[in-house]
Amino acid sequence: MSTADTLQGFKRDGRVVIVGASLAGLRAAEALRDEGFTGKLTMIGDELGEPYDRPPLSKQVLTGWVPADGTTLPRRRDIDAEWLLGVPADGLDLANNHVRLADGRTIPFDRMLISTGVRARPWPVEAEAALDGVFVVRTREDAAGLQRAVAAGPSRVLIIGAGFTGSEIASVCRERDIPVTVAELAPSPLVGGLGAMIGEIAADMQRAHGVDLRCGVKVTQLEGDAQGRVRRAHFSDGSAVDADVVVVALGGIRNTEWLRDSGLAVGVWGVACDAGCRAFDLNGLVTDDIFVAGDVARSPNPMYEYRFISLEHWANAVEQAEIAAHNMVSAQADRWPHLSIPTFWSIQFGVNIKSVGVPTYADEVVVTQGSVADHRFVAAYGYHGRVTAAVSFNNAKWLDHYRRLIETAAPFPPPCPTPDQPLDAKPVPVDFPGPTLLAQGATVVVTGHDPGERRVTAMRQHR
Amino acid sequence: MRVVVDLSRCQGYAQCAFLAPDAFRMHGEEALMYASNPDDAQRQQVLRAAAACPLQAILVDQLKGRDAPVGTSPS
Numbered sequence: 001m002s003t004a005d006t007l008q009g010f011k012r013d014g015r016v017v018i019v020g021a022s023l024a025g026l027r028a029a030e031a032l033r034d035e036g037f038t039g040k041l042t043m044i045g046d047e048l049g050e051p052y053d054r055p056p057l058s059k060q061v062l063t064g065w066v067p068a069d070g071t072t073l074p075r076r077r078d079i080d081a082e083w084l085l086g087v088p089a090d091g092l093d094l095a096n097n098h099v100r101l102a103d104g105r106t107i108p109f110d111r112m113l114i115s116t117g118v119r120a121r122p123w124p125v126e127a128e129a130a131l132d133g134v135f136v137v138r139t140r141e142d143a144a145g146l147q148r149a150v151a152a153g154p155s156r157v158l159i160i161g162a163g164f165t166g167s168e169i170a171s172v173c174r175e176r177d178i179p180v181t182v183a184e185l186a187p188s189p190l191v192g193g194l195g196a197m198i199g200e201i202a203a204d205m206q207r208a209h210g211v212d213l214r215c216g217v218k219v220t221q222l223e224g225d226a227q228g229r230v231r232r233a234h235f236s237d238g239s240a241v242d243a244d245v246v247v248v249a250l251g252g253i254r255n256t257e258w259l260r261d262s263g264l265a266v267g268v269w270g271v272a273c274d275a276g277c278r279a280f281d282l283n284g285l286v287t288d289d290i291f292v293a294g295d296v297a298r299s300p301n302p303m304y305e306y307r308f309i310s311l312e313h314w315a316n317a318v319e320q321a322e323i324a325a326h327n328m329v330s331a332q333a334d335r336w337p338h339l340s341i342p343t344f345w346s347i348q349f350g351v352n353i354k355s356v357g358v359p360t361y362a363d364e365v366v367v368t369q370g371s372v373a374d375h376r377f378v379a380a381y382g383y384h385g386r387v388t389a390a391v392s393f394n395n396a397k398w399l400d401h402y403r404r405l406i407e408t409a410a411p412f413p414p415p416c417p418t419p420d421q422p423l424d425a426k427p428v429p430v431d432f433p434g435p436t437l438l439a440q441g442a443t444v445v446v447t448g449h450d451p452g453e454r455r456v457t458a459m460r461q462h463r
Numbered sequence: 464m465r466v467v468v469d470l471s472r473c474q475g476y477a478q479c480a481f482l483a484p485d486a487f488r489m490h491g492e493e494a495l496m497y498a499s500n501p502d503d504a505q506r507q508q509v510l511r512a513a514a515a516c517p518l519q520a521i522l523v524d525q526l527k528g529r530d531a532p533v534g535t536s537p538s
Contacts, residue, residue, distance in 0.1 A: 053499060055470070056499055060496055060498070065498065066498055066499050066500060070499050070500035071499040071500070072465055072499070072500070074466060074523055074524035074525070075525055076525055077525055314469075314470070314471060315469065315471035315472075343471040344471065345470045345471055347470075347491075347495075347496070349491075350490060350492075351494065352475060352493040352494035352495075376492070394491065394493045396473070396475055396493060397474045397475070
């Protein structure tokens, strides 16, 4: 049988398993059916209920406008799938092509998609994390609990971590006039994603809205009362603050543990795959039948020197899911690369913050148009003299212009495209906190001598 | 009904907030907040808002639960 016949047979009655039934998994399933896949489709997810949208959880849900169970994702089409929900996948057997579930069942497949995403990084001290009033925000149950706590009118909310989620939650609490302290280890909010210049602007914005912002400090202890309710937090500078709600917003952990013994190239940075979403094995060889999409995927981006990049962005999950689905049912010559320029948004303190490109891939940044003081501007990011990213504050209509600059490797700094050129349009160093990923130690060892024998073996990671 | 807005596409033209103000609201000058589950009584307004979006960023459910998974895992 020719390869084309095999592919037609697979499209007609093959078996696809999608592990991770959230945004990326759902959109991949819809795209597979759009592509004409008529075989058996199985959706595996650790959460009960239909796939739902997460960005509203720290915004509309927290304000109480939308109930936590009200963000179920609309469907683009019927996907005719078998849903196995409420039980996480526990292992992947590449020799026999089946997924193992935590309850012992095994689900066979011809091709599979990994879209297991990330989970919230918990507060590291378990006993403190278990105190009443301590929250993370990732699932709708998390959001429902925090919404109730915020609606009850706490005396003060402490938010640990001033990334995007932490800052959005601080914004909602201030809208409700609840006293808020934000503790951030870095010198300013958002600095890890957008650099020092935007970080300073974000800090000013938080303080202008009455946030007690404490940067450069670490929370050393969460203290509970006799009833097991959180009541106080202690900081590394010796100070303390009384708070009856604590939100741990320290980012995510990629859900790759279940793949630890799978023989795929997995680690804390995600599952490595090619630009067509095909997973790499431990040796760095591309696999044929395993695909990856969404927050858990880490793929090389040609626009950024082919560096492997993982993105926890809504649009990236959607785009990668569609690329993965297309490539799952296509011959090699018909496969598509995932080449879209990353985009991201955050709504906080009445400002629409959006980015295009990869702001961390930059050495300089310059405000190219608008007014920082009015919180309406665009900043362009450059690396070695070309535009690599842009961030807008209430100026989203201009981001397509900057996307084209990035796509065409336009010189940095770019000229101002409008009459509202800022007076001080001078590039400054972008200044990100140092790379933390370099400190995580070895993940593999290489054994064997002859080229035909040399193989990679995963090392157990001490986390 | 179910709604999701691709906010990476949204450019804050606010046509939706004008046409279906109970489901779409501006937060500040440009940021859009929306109800993910507007009441079915608003369906016509929401569909009009989705049709009017210059960026076609509003997705409304195309089917009515024909394919909804059961609440617990079958074994």
